[in-house]
Amino acid sequence: MGIGNMSLYKVLKSYFIISFGLFVYVFAWKAFLIPNEIVGGGATGFATVIYYLSGKVIPVQYGFFAVNAILVLIGIKMLGTGFGFKTIYGIFFTFSMLAILPEPELITRSFVESDKLLCAILGGIVSGAGTAITFSQGGSAGGTDIIAWIVNKYRDISPGKIFLYSDLIIVGSSFFISWDFRTVVYGYVVMAVFSYSVDLLLSGTKQSVQILVFSNKYDEIATKINNDLHRGVTALHGTGWYSKEERRILVIMARKYELSTLYQIIKSVDDEALISVASVMGVFGRGFDPLKTKVKIKK
Secondary structure (H helix, E strand, O other): OOHHHHHHHHHHHHHHHHHHHHHHHHHHHHHHHHHHOOOOOHHHHHHHHHHHHOOOOOOHHHHHHHHHHHHHHHHHHHHOHHHHHHHHHHHHHHHHHHHHOOOOHHHHHHHHOOOHHHHHHHHHHHHHHHHHHHHOOOOOOOOHHHHHHHHHHHOOOOHHHHHHHHOHHHHHOOHHHHOOHHHHHHHHHHHHHHHHHHHHHHHHOOOEEEEEEEOOOHHHHHHHHHHHHOOOEEEEEEEOOOOOOEEEEEEEEEEHHHHHHHHHHHHHHOOOOEEEEEEEOOOEOOOOEOOOOOOOOOO
């Protein structure tokens, strides 16, 4: 497969994943939220409020599209045409799914008759999962997603927190649908679960660990980690206090999902090696996360 074909494959794969994520997102609204008059956040939540306040005259998809028509222009200007194109695609795809996808009657009927709180929780989990899948490919369903991407580009603030803060007013406005504070409470449950789901899924692959390896075969272990895992290794000087012997201590920074591979590499060289693993708050730099901060230089 040539370079051009590989590039095309990656693009198509990215858009397929975005489409799947948005489908999951819309399914959550159609199955659990809209039929129960539960309002989450974002443009879809705002459009749901308009839908019910208008007596179901203005469909959710049209309110969704109108809000995003304004926000997408801001997104293109702040985040570039690359993100803007994926966002435009995401908006049109979500608009289409909201218009085409029918409410799953079997699911809707069973959950409406059981518990609205359960619907709020499930709606938050499923819509959060769909949004996280979409975000992982740089896509967006518009609305507060655009705001989250703009802030996250310049500051290390989790998207989930941005969603939670920016959607408080949208969810609060759901009170006017039925003039019942329980509707607002259900909406806040959706947002809390949604935010937690997004953060959990997005940060799950980014969790980092620090590994210390104590072994007399440190040179073989370090070389194998470099070659097989392509991770950097630092050898620190140490002294065994009991033996008074000098030794090297290997320090490796890696992603949490790489731990099992690291264990296999270390044990394949020295099955008696002592390994210490500690979770770290964050690792910034080459091979990890960029440090998103602005430094003001006074002239």
